[in-house]
Amino acid sequence: MTSFRSLVLGTAVAIAALLPMAGTAAAKAYKVGLIASLSGPTASLGQQIERGARLYQQMHKNDLGDDTVELIVRDDTGPAPDVAKRLAQELVVRDHVDFLAGIIFTPNANAIAPIATQAKVPFVIMNAAASATTKASPYIVRVSQTIGQFTQPLAQWASQQPDIRTVYTLVSDYAPGLEAEEAFTTGFKGAGKSVVSSVRVPVQSPDFVPFLQKVKDAKPDALYVFLPGGTQSTALMKAYQSLGLKEAGVRLIGSGEVTVEDELPNMGDAALGVVTGFHYSTAHDSKANADFLKAWQAAYGADSVPTFMAIGGYDGMAAIHGAIAALKGKLTGEAAVEAMRHWSAESPRGPIAIDPDTRDIVQNIYIRRVEKTDGGLRNVEFETFKAVKDPGKAK
Amino acid sequence: MPRPTVRVEPVKRLSVPHPGAAAPSTWRGLAMGRTGSDLAIAILLGLGALATLAFGESYWLLGSQVAITMIFALSVDLLVGFAGIVTLGHAVFFGVGAYSVGIASVRLGWTEPLLGLLLAAAVAALLGAATGVLVLRTRGLGQLMLTMAFASMVYEIANRAKPLTGGADGLQGMVVSPILGLFDFDIFGLTAFLYTLAVLAAVVVFAVLMTRSPYGRSLVGIRENRVRMQAIGTGVQKRLLSVYTLSAALAGIAGALLAQTSQFVGLNVLHFSLSGEILIIVALGGAGRLWGALLGAVVFTLFKDRLSALDPAYWYFWLGLLLAVIVLFAPKGLIGLVDRLLAAGRPKETA
Numbered sequence: 001m002t003s004f005r006s007l008v009l010g011t012a013v014a015i016a017a018l019l020p021m022a023g024t025a026a027a028k029a030y031k032v033g034l035i036a037s038l039s040g041p042t043a044s045l046g047q048q049i050e051r052g053a054r055l056y057q058q059m060h061k062n063d064l065g066d067d068t069v070e071l072i073v074r075d076d077t078g079p080a081p082d083v084a085k086r087l088a089q090e091l092v093v094r095d096h097v098d099f100l101a102g103i104i105f106t107p108n109a110n111a112i113a114p115i116a117t118q119a120k121v122p123f124v125i126m127n128a129a130a131s132a133t134t135k136a137s138p139y140i141v142r143v144s145q146t147i148g149q150f151t152q153p154l155a156q157w158a159s160q161q162p163d164i165r166t167v168y169t170l171v172s173d174y175a176p177g178l179e180a181e182e183a184f185t186t187g188f189k190g191a192g193k194s195v196v197s198s199v200r201v202p203v204q205s206p207d208f209v210p211f212l213q214k215v216k217d218a219k220p221d222a223l224y225v226f227l228p229g230g231t232q233s234t235a236l237m238k239a240y241q242s243l244g245l246k247e248a249g250v251r252l253i254g255s256g257e258v259t260v261e262d263e264l265p266n267m268g269d270a271a272l273g274v275v276t277g278f279h280y281s282t283a284h285d286s287k288a289n290a291d292f293l294k295a296w297q298a299a300y301g302a303d304s305v306p307t308f309m310a311i312g313g314y315d316g317m318a319a320i321h322g323a324i325a326a327l328k329g330k331l332t333g334e335a336a337v338e339a340m341r342h343w344s345a346e347s348p349r350g351p352i353a354i355d356p357d358t359r360d361i362v363q364n365i366y367i368r369r370v371e372k373t374d375g376g377l378r379n380v381e382f383e384t385f386k387a388v389k390d391p392g393k394a395k
Numbered sequence: 396m397p398r399p400t401v402r403v404e405p406v407k408r409l410s411v412p413h414p415g416a417a418a419p420s421t422w423r424g425l426a427m428g429r430t431g432s433d434l435a436i437a438i439l440l441g442l443g444a445l446a447t448l449a450f451g452e453s454y455w456l457l458g459s460q461v462a463i464t465m466i467f468a469l470s471v472d473l474l475v476g477f478a479g480i481v482t483l484g485h486a487v488f489f490g491v492g493a494y495s496v497g498i499a500s501v502r503l504g505w506t507e508p509l510l511g512l513l514l515a516a517a518v519a520a521l522l523g524a525a526t527g528v529l530v531l532r533t534r535g536l537g538q539l540m541l542t543m544a545f546a547s548m549v550y551e552i553a554n555r556a557k558p559l560t561g562g563a564d565g566l567q568g569m570v571v572s573p574i575l576g577l578f579d580f581d582i583f584g585l586t587a588f589l590y591t592l593a594v595l596a597a598v599v600v601f602a603v604l605m606t607r608s609p610y611g612r613s614l615v616g617i618r619e620n621r622v623r624m625q626a627i628g629t630g631v632q633k634r635l636l637s638v639y640t641l642s643a644a645l646a647g648i649a650g651a652l653l654a655q656t657s658q659f660v661g662l663n664v665l666h667f668s669l670s671g672e673i674l675i676i677v678a679l680g681g682a683g684r685l686w687g688a689l690l691g692a693v694v695f696t697l698f699k700d701r702l703s704a705l706d707p708a709y710w711y712f713w714l715g716l717l718l719a720v721i722v723l724f725a726p727k728g729l730i731g732l733v734d735r736l737l738a739a740g741r742p743k744e745t746a
Contacts, residue, residue, distance in 0.1 A: 090457070
């Protein structure tokens with residue numbers, strides 16, 4: 001109870017401290033309604049987004065002069081579109097927010113889209129990765145990623161490897177998994193290249209051993225995997241090792257969630273050599289990333305590891321700050337979206353920009369290999385696909 | 396031919412007071428005390444709705460979701476509290492109702508809201524009757540498992556049938572016509588609030604009349620002593636199936652309301668956690684008491700909303716704590732607490 005009270009007290013003091021600033025002549029107070037899944041089994045994802053967003057604010061609090069940006073955080077409890085929609089509606093009519101932001105799950109983003117359109121409030125998506133979502137409202141700007149965007153470059157890379165001729169795909173049996181399966185299958189092509197078999201595993205706590213046993217019997221050159229991340233990835237890695245697939249000559253490749261940063265320490269040496277395609281690695285070599293990591297650990301402790309979710313929250317706030325700065329006090333919904341459509345930045349993940357035609361993110365996709373470094377296991381980038389757009393929009 | 400009907404009628408009437416009479420206090424006294432609590436809660440909820448309408452314009456949306464939860468809770472209470480049928484899969488009817496109006500609007504262009512409610516009720520009732528035949532063959536744990544199994548099957552079907560339901564991405568682009576061609580759904584949720592309140596009022600009146608009818612009493616009789624009811628000539632299976640179907644239809648209406656007011660349907664309306672939550676709500680309010688279920692729905696939804704706004708990360712903990720406290724100090728639910736409060740108040744006034 002005391003910690004809860006001190007939290008409330010701390011927030012109150014913080015708001016009180018900000019109030020005098022809001023009172024000065026030209027200063028404007030902007031509000032951002034951040035909706036993420038902060039409770040239940042996906043709480044850690046929501047926490048990453050919120051921490052990323054708050055970290056950006058903390059690092060750039062003086063960039064807007066006297067203007068302030070207040071974050072109003074709400075919990076949509078997981079994939080619950082009706083809750084997300086009501087929260088968005090309340091943030092608009094009750095709190096009069098200037099921006100809506102956040103959202104981990106695609107159905108929630110789809111449900112909020114009409115609110116953004118109706119209220120003319122820009123809606124910055126910080127994760128939800130289904131390709132079509134940006135078409136749901138002209139007020140949506142996405143700063144995260146799409147599944148096709150990071151899957152196709154990996155498929156392309158795999159096509160270029162002489163020792164990968166046959167691939168077995170294994171994905172979680174839900175919409176993003178199916179999207180990944182399709183993107184990989186269409187991207188993996190060339191003379192003598194084929195996807196020999198595709199299997200879909202249950203989304204919730206699957207047992208990988210029987211599936212991987214079948215993979216071993218099929219003897220493909222590589223196994224492509226898409227999973228929702230978290231502890232599942234570790235379970236997969238353990239099964240991959242205990243069945244001796246690596247020794248049997250089956251390489252493991254996949255999307256970045258398979259070797260997601262916060263699970264790597266639990267995977268141990270089983271993960272060594274796994275190749276993934278993704279947009280963010282904590283091992284990304286740049287000043288922006290080094291500064292980001294330093295600030296992250298200073299704020300949340302040396303043990304805390306940011307993932308791509310945190311990057312989504314961080315860059316989302318960067319885009320919002322960018323729009324506020326560009327408009328110099330004349331903020332309207334349309335103008336903010338217009339400003340963000342032409343926004344670009346040096347993110348911790350590398351150079352990013354918004355595609356003015358689709359309002360979706362354009363970013364580098366890196367092919368990475370898990371290696372042992374001074375800081376433990378890391379996804380070390382070794383090949384870059386520059387300025388990749390969402391391939392789903394070209395269709 | 397006429398003999399059996401003549402024989403059944405008087406026996407059924409005789410059976411009515413029996414479950415009540417078996418209770419420690421007299422039938423009459425019990426009814427008086429309970430009616431007092433019901434009346435108190437009805438007045439409280441009515442005033443709350445009026446106050447929200449007049450002063451709480453930013454709570455209209457929440458209000459409509461509270462009203463929807465109340466209808467859903469009522470449908471479950473009819474089963475669990477009155478007929479003694481246990482279920483951990485009632486979200487299936489809620490979800491099927493929601494998807495019925497959603498699919499009718501998106502795929503077929505049927506956007507009339509009131510007809511949508513009827514459609515949802517009919518589809519849910521049909522599914523209720525079909526699954527009820529199997530579910531009601533079992534009792535207790537078996538029944539729990541069967542309802543759960545049916546619910547997860549339908550969930551998975553909805554997940555797979557992407558062209559129809561939109562799968563995990565949800566059903567997008569739902570349009571709802573203005574109610575009666577006059578009242579369009581607005582961003583403040585006033586229409587949604589009044590609309591759900593009106594449907595709630597109709598459902599409550601219906602449920603109250605039903606539970607007071609001989610039919611409703613016979614359900615309680617079946618719950619208390621099934622063998623005895625059978626022995627005195629009640630068609631037990633037929634009555635259970637009819638109440639199961641009826642409850643499914645009410646849950647379908649609640650689901651349809653949610654789809655219409657949020658103009659979106661996601662897989663969560665079919666999810667197991669919703670089935671569990673609604674059971675908690677009924678237990679919290681007091682199972683077997685309509686006004687208890689209604690009060691439970693209001694308290695649960697409001698606490699959920701306030702706690703999650705105050706502490707977005709750990710509000711489940713506070714909610715759990717609250718529920719534990721209520722269950723510990725009010726084992727008969729919130730309405731049991733109201734009973735006790737009223738009983739404590741009365742002697743002081745009279746004596």
